[in-house]
Amino acid sequence: MSETAQKLLQESVGSTVLVKLRGGKELRGTLKSFDQHLNIVIKDAEEVSAEGSRKLGTVVIRGENVLLISPASG
Amino acid sequence: MSETAQKLLQESVGSTVLVKLRGGKELRGTLKSFDQHLNIVIKDAEEVSAEGSRKLGTVVIRGENVLLISPASG
Amino acid sequence: MSETAQKLLQESVGSTVLVKLRGGKELRGTLKSFDQHLNIVIKDAEEVSAEGSRKLGTVVIRGENVLLISPASG
């Protein structure tokens, strides 16, 4: 990760982020932590899809399947 | 894995977790163990799908195919 | 693999296991051996699908394509 990416994610800890995964899944929640492989932990996560949203609580997401992360304040 | 992710999973050993796999499969069961690659062992696992659920017993899941893990208490 | 996973598989050698592969294939048979990459050998294997089952005999399965392994006694 570039320093810019790392700084952006660091500043987003505690804030809402949108995470898109390979295969089309999309989650929204509060970023709790991340590492350099983009493994991330999200609190109060909701899976968002065309059919509505579904509450998942806290989730550990495997970095390898992350397409992109977007801070809500970005 | 970040320390937060590791701690979260460590606290979930013995509790119910939801595991989503690449390709759309979804399992629910009691987390028995995990390693840093997200290889996990789940007890009393059920595969959950739109067509209902199917009991699988204990399963060893290959970490590479894990999309996310969500502790039921998360 | 965690020690729990290794022990579980070790105890399943000689017993029936269910193996799910990426792409949807599912096999059932007697576990003969495995290694830490989840490369496995199964005896008296049957490929199980919605259209019925097909006997394959002994098979060597490449670990990279394994989604999960479930001991029948699990």
Added chain:
Amino acid sequence: MSETAQKLLQESVGSTVLVKLRGGKELRGTLKSFDQHLNIVIKDAEEVSAEGSRKLGTVVIRGENVLLISPASG
């Protein structure tokens, strides 16, 4: 990355780029940073699809899923 690729991206920082991802997603925005794995940060990003565009703000994109990057001035 070849020096040519690195130089091209370096010159595009601050300018609009088009990014195509595996699975068909396409984003347009201002390149903020990149590293040698093509992990990139884009500002004022929009996801562009046949159904129209959707504003995403700042996004961190995982290099592994990048198909190509095209500077708008290219």
Added chain:
Amino acid sequence: MSETAQKLLQESVGSTVLVKLRGGKELRGTLKSFDQHLNIVIKDAEEVSAEGSRKLGTVVIRGENVLLISPASG
């Protein structure tokens, strides 16, 4: 590969094997050689599909795309 897998394949050299590849392709032929990545050479290979079979002669198969190998005598 476990020793069991290696021994099984070693004993199958010169005999007919069934090879399943990612993406659904299936080949049958005489195993000529293999290495620890499951790269294999098959003689008198036939590609078998729902539409019938097609003779391919000798083929070199990339191990990474192998799902499983089954000795006909297994």
Added chain:
Amino acid sequence: MSETAQKLLQESVGSTVLVKLRGGKELRGTLKSFDQHLNIVIKDAEEVSAEGSRKLGTVVIRGENVLLISPASG
């Protein structure tokens, strides 16, 4: 890359090449540079599809997603 591949690509710098990507995308343009992972830079690139072509200008293509490269003079 074999020396033959490297030499062929080296001789194609400045000439038109056809690049096929995983997932079916196809681009045509002037090869500007490449490295040993087949990361490539193409000038005056056009994406060619059944629905016609679309000008992309200069593009940086991630080698991992390249299926093949064909020099127009090949």
Added chain:
Amino acid sequence: MSETAQKLLQESVGSTVLVKLRGGKELRGTLKSFDQHLNIVIKDAEEVSAEGSRKLGTVVIRGENVLLISPASG
């Protein structure tokens, strides 16, 4: 690659080979060179599909996407 595979490909340099790629593409042409990752160069290549064939000239094929190579004389 096993020695058998290497020898087989070495003997096929200058002869016609059939190459099958992940995703279903199929090419036929004269093998010019290969390396241990199955990166290959083919001369007078034709892409063969259900809709007919298309001349591509010389092509550099990325080994990672190769399913199998079959010498025409195999």
